Amino acid sequence: MTAGVRLVRELGANHAWRLHRGELPDGRPAFVKSGNVSQLFISEAAGLRWLGESRAVAVPEVYDVTDDRLVLEWIEPGDATAEAARRLGGELARMHRAGAEAYGAPWPGFIAELPMPNEPAPTWPEFYAERRLRPFIRTALAAGRLRADDAALLEEVIERLPELAGPPEPPARIHGDLWSGNVLWTPGRAVLVDPAAHGGHRETDLAMLALFGAPHLAAIMEAYQEEHPLTEGWRARVPLHQLHPLLVHVCLFGEAYRGSLLDAAARCLEL
Incomplete structure (x- = not known):
C-alpha cells in the first residue's frame, strides 16, 4: 500500500523524520512519517498494534510500514474535554x-x-x-x-x-x-x-x-x-x-x- 500513498501536504519534521498528510488510493486521508530510521517505524507499528490488541484504548490503524516509511490512519484533532x-x-x-x-x-x-x-x-x-x-x-x-x-x-x-x-x-x-x-x-x-x-x-x-x-x-x-x-x-x-x-x-x-x-x-x- 505504501507505493500507492499520495503525499498531499508537508507537515514539517519531527526528530529524524518528515511528516506528511497523505491520501490512500481509495481517497482516505493518512498520516505519513518518512526517514532513514532503521527499525524505528517497525517498532512504532508493533507497539501501536499491541496496544490496540488490548481493545481498551484508541490508537491509529497501521496501514503500512517499512524501514523508511510509516503510514497511519489520519486522526482529526479536537478539544480536550x-x-x-x-x-x-x-x-x-x-x-x-x-x-x-x-x-x-x-x-x-x-x-x-x-x-x-x-x-x-x-x-x-x-x-x-x-x-x-x-x-x-x-x-x-x-x-x-x-x-x-x-x-x-x-x-x-x-x-x-x-x-x-x-x-x-x-x-x-x-x-x-x-x-x-x-x-x-x-x-x-x-x-x-x-x-x-x-x-x-x-x-x-x-x-x-x-x-x-x-x-x-x-x-x-x-x-x-x-x-x-x-x-x-x-x-x-x-x-x-x-x-x-x-x-x-x-x-x-x-x-x-x-x-x-x-x-x-x-x-x-x-x-
Missing part, C-alpha cells in the same frame, strides 16, 4: 490490566530517535535499572550532558530501587512515552500515538502524563482509580518513574533538563 479525559482514565486502566508476557518487549525499543533496550528482565526494578536508567546515564555522560557526581546520585537511586519501587506488580501493557503530546484529543475520545510500548510498570504511564501536564489530569486519575486502584504510596513514587523521561530529555536537549532530573533523583532518595 473532562468527559473524554475520564474515558481515557478508564481506558488506560483496562489497557494496563491487559498485561504483558514480561517486563520488556519482543521488538527493538526507541524513544524519539534514541534506541531503548527492550530485552526482558525478571523484575521491574531490574528492568528499570538495566534497560531504562543505566543506558541513558551512559549516553548522557558520553555526550558531556551529565557529570560524574550526577551519575553517582542516580546510581544511589538505582541501588535502592527494590525498596523504592513499591509493592510488586505484574507487567502492565504500557504506552511507554505517554506525555501529553502523544495524546490526540478527538470529539469524545483520546487517541494514543507515538508509543514506546512494552511490558512495564503502570505507574510509568501516569507519571509521564503528569510530567509536562495533561489536560484534565485530575479527571483522568479519578477515573483510573475507580477502574484499577493504584497501590499505596504511588504519589511519592511519581519522581521515580519520571527519572527515565527526564534522562531522555537530558540526552536529547541537554542542560535545560539536568536540574529537573537531579531534583527528581533527590526526591526519590527522601522516600
Whole structure:
C-alpha cells in the first residue's frame, strides 16, 4: 500500500523524520512519517498494534510500514474535554490490566530517535535499572550532558530501587512515552500515538502524563482509580518513574533538563 500513498501536504519534521498528510488510493486521508530510521517505524507499528490488541484504548490503524516509511490512519484533532479525559482514565486502566508476557518487549525499543533496550528482565526494578536508567546515564555522560557526581546520585537511586519501587506488580501493557503530546484529543475520545510500548510498570504511564501536564489530569486519575486502584504510596513514587523521561530529555536537549532530573533523583532518595 505504501507505493500507492499520495503525499498531499508537508507537515514539517519531527526528530529524524518528515511528516506528511497523505491520501490512500481509495481517497482516505493518512498520516505519513518518512526517514532513514532503521527499525524505528517497525517498532512504532508493533507497539501501536499491541496496544490496540488490548481493545481498551484508541490508537491509529497501521496501514503500512517499512524501514523508511510509516503510514497511519489520519486522526482529526479536537478539544480536550473532562468527559473524554475520564474515558481515557478508564481506558488506560483496562489497557494496563491487559498485561504483558514480561517486563520488556519482543521488538527493538526507541524513544524519539534514541534506541531503548527492550530485552526482558525478571523484575521491574531490574528492568528499570538495566534497560531504562543505566543506558541513558551512559549516553548522557558520553555526550558531556551529565557529570560524574550526577551519575553517582542516580546510581544511589538505582541501588535502592527494590525498596523504592513499591509493592510488586505484574507487567502492565504500557504506552511507554505517554506525555501529553502523544495524546490526540478527538470529539469524545483520546487517541494514543507515538508509543514506546512494552511490558512495564503502570505507574510509568501516569507519571509521564503528569510530567509536562495533561489536560484534565485530575479527571483522568479519578477515573483510573475507580477502574484499577493504584497501590499505596504511588504519589511519592511519581519522581521515580519520571527519572527515565527526564534522562531522555537530558540526552536529547541537554542542560535545560539536568536540574529537573537531579531534583527528581533527590526526591526519590527522601522516600
